[in-house]
Amino acid sequence: FRPGVMGEGMVFADPAEVRSALDAGMVDLQARIKVRIxxxxxETTVGRVILYEIIPEQIPFDLINKIMNKKELSNLIDYCYRSCGDKTTVLLADRLKDMGFKYATMSGASxxxxxMVVPANKKDIVARADKDVLKIQKQYMDGLITDGERYNKVIxxxxxxxxxxxxEMLTGISMEELDEADGVKRKVESFNPIFMMADSGARGSAVQIRQLAGMRGLMAKPSGEIIETPITANFREGLTVLQYFISTHGARKGLADTALKTANSGYLTRRLVDVAQDCIINEDDCATLDGLDVFALMEGGEIIETAGERVLGRVALEDIKDPFTGEVLVEANQEIDELLADKIDRLGIEKVKIRSVLACKSRxxxxxxxxxRDLSHGHLVNIGxxxxxxxxxxxxxxxTQLTMRTFHIGGTAKFEEHSTLQSRHDGTVRFVNLNTVKSKIDASSSSKVGDLxxxxxxxxxxxxxxxxxxRGKYTVLYGAHLKVVDGxxxxxxxxxxxxxxxxxxxxAEVDGAVKFGDIVEGRTMQEQLDEVTGLSRKVIVEFRGADLRPRVSLKDKKGKTAKVPGSNAVARHLLPVGSNLVVSEGDVVGAGSILAKIPRETTKTKDITGGLPRVAELFEARKPKDFAVI
Structure with missing residues (x-):
């Protein structure tokens, strides 16, 4: 709604009265009014009452008494299909289309x-990032980090x-300040056309608006690597010649990808169909007792998809009970519909056991x-x-479509690594089979002495x-520094x-002196000299001959290989190809110190086109090139 427009605060007896007031020009489309329905x-707006005229009567007004973006519209159609059947839904979709065209034309959005409002503190953010990059560069020059680490950190x-x-920019254009009659400034939802287009899901996305008024960001080379100097300008300010040149990289990559990957993707589909064509629904119930545990989908402490959303349309393997009262919400072998999925989320159930085709016992x-559920008509799948x-x-x-993903965004690279874990709830910490040691000191990380x-x-x-x-379960990575203790x-x-x-x-699991085994310079290990910093680092390289196993062991005071506390295992580590040794022979290290680092893959752009060859590889069951020693 727009505050302060004609007819604000009027009260109407029924929707027909609203229509006649609008036709007489007494009330604005976006005026906030009260009406008896x-x-x-x-309490609603004139526009929503007009929209309600074309909605079938079985549908409650509350379903449209909100901002109707793309998602809400699809919910409306879905609700209509479930409660009124398909004929009514077709008519509704048709009426929505006509009304949409009419009012989109009248709105005159341009x-x-x-x-395009550029955020005021953009310069500060860019300057701060520049400073951080210089810091990383200095660490690299001092030899604290490798070139690969420097590149990843800069990105x-x-x-x-x-x-x-x-x-910042999205917050800027999503709200606008209004001067009220009494001189008070009030923030209200904005009617900025660019924001409305993206927010409603009609055209464009946050990523594209960001390039118009934020900053274009990092670009990808044709090979998929990310160029580490970003484009700090946006299209509103205009790009310099160099920035424009870099940005053509990204755009061209998209076009080339599209052309090349169509054939690839078609061939993949053909192979998949060939493998899966005889997988048909043959019976109603195979009476298996196995299934899968489904959790909420997390990324970096954020819930992306709740457990309820993930199990919607699946069949429960065993009774799902209310964790507070023990009442059975879903019985075993019952399909989980929208209402039940909603209940599961409301009660904060984190783990649900469901039936899965992976555990199906059908011959x-x-x-x-x-x-x-068969997603095309919303009930349990038919036999056959x-x-x-x-x-x-x-x-x-x-x-075929996701090869074009890079091209839609215009080649900007999106990438972010998570390196912290935050609690999603208040509560008490409990460690579950976590083995920890107190760290002594570690110059290369920001951790304090005494971190676990x-x-x-x-x-x-x-x-x-x-x-x-x-209330929340978190898997903790090997080598992570804990900021809390048990309890x-x-x-x-x-x-x-x-x-x-x-x-x-x-x-290192124990204190001890470092002893190398089978680490032979020139055969299994090379000292790689960094030309920029003039420092060398020891890297394990590929070698011929299977009799060599590069390893690091820790010796106790008697010169024997130390035992890992609580087990009979010895403190010996095999080093995979590509590890960077951090210690030298004879160094005395404490438990929890880093002996070697295995660099993770240099980050390339995230889109499924990187995934297409990977998916094909899984189906071909090829041998991977970097295999692990278990």
Whole structure:
């Protein structure tokens, strides 16, 4: 709604009265009014009442009494299909289209240069990022980090700066200040056309607006690597010649990719169909007792998809109970519909056991209960449905479109590594099979002396509420520095752990003296000289002959290989190809110190086109080129 327009605060007896007031020009489309609908007084706007005229009567007014963006419109159509059947839905979609065209024309939405508002603190953010990059450069010159680490950290700094500017800019254009009659300034939702287009999902995305008024950000080379000097300008300010040249890289890559990958993707679809064509629904229930545990989908402490959203349309394997009362919400073998999925989310259930085709016991094909809902008409799948071919097309079809993803964004690279873990709830910390040691001192990381370092790979950290129920589970990476201890009380958003996202460490479990084994310069290890800094580092390289196993062991005071506390294992680590040694022979190290670092892959751009060859590789079951020693 627009504050302060004609007719604001008027009260109407019914929708017909609103229509006649609008036709008489007494009230504005976006005026906030009160109107009686089906015997209830609703606070709404004129436009929403007009929209309600074309909605079937089974649909409640509350479903459209909100900002109707793309997602809400699809919810409306979905609700209509479920409650009124397909004929009504077709008519509704048609009426929505006509009304949409009419009012979009009347709105006269356009784009002008002054709609693109560059955030005021953009210069500060860029300057701060420049400073951070210089710091990283200095660390590299002093030999504290390798060239690969420097590159990754620089990319990370610029990615975060771009995100920050984008966030500032979106907040800037999503709200506008109005001077009220009494001289008070009030912030209201803005009617900026660029913001409305992106926010409603009609055209453009936050990423594209960011390039208009934020900063273009990092660009990708044709090879997929990210160029580490970002384009700090945007299209509103205009690019310099060099920046324009760099940005053509990205645009050209998109076009070349599209042309090359169409054939690739078509071939992938064909192979998938060939493999999956005989996978058909053959029976209703195979009576298996196995299934999968489904959790909420997390990325860096943020919930991307809740457990309820993920199990919607699947069949429960066992009874799902209310964690507070023990009441059964969903019985075993019952399909989880929208209402039940909503209940699961409301009660904060973190783990749900569901039936899955991976555990189906049918002799031929799969059974309907393991498969779940047929998404094309919203109920349990019919017997005889060729689900294999549907799955093959679902994987193959995006292949052609997602090759164009780079091209839609205009070649800007999006990339961000997570290196911290924050609590999502208030509560008490409980360690679950976490082995930790107190770190001595480590110059290469920001951790303090006395931080606990995680020494195993499958440990978890739980946050419990007052009733000792788990509110949040976090898997903690090997080598992470914990900022809390077992039993400490944390608040929501508090830092629990941090780690280096760009390398996997190999840690010492005990105190001892370093002894190398099979590390022969020129054969298994090379000293690589960095031409820029003039410093050398020891890297394990590929070697011929299977009798060499490069390793680092820790010796105790008697000169024997030290034992890992709590087990009979010896403190000896095999080094994979590509590890950078951090210690030298004879060094005395403490438990929790880093012996070597394995650099993670240099980050390339994130889009599924990187994934297409990868998916094809999985289906071909090729041998990977970097295999691990287990």
């Amino acid at each position: 089906r015997g209830e007084m609703k 784009i002008a240069i002054h709609n 990370d700094i610029w990615s975060q700066a771009t995100e920050k500017i984008a966030a 031929h094909g799969v059974c309907a209960r393991c498969y779940g 449905e060729a689900v294999g071919i549907i799955a093959a097309q679902a994987i193959g079809e995006p292949g 370092v995680v020494m195993n790979r499958h440990g978890e950290l739980h946050v419990l509420d007052e009733q000792q129920r788990s 400490s009380i944390v608040r929501k958003g508090e830092l629990l752990a941090e780690w280096d996202p760009f390398s996997i460490p190999i840690l």
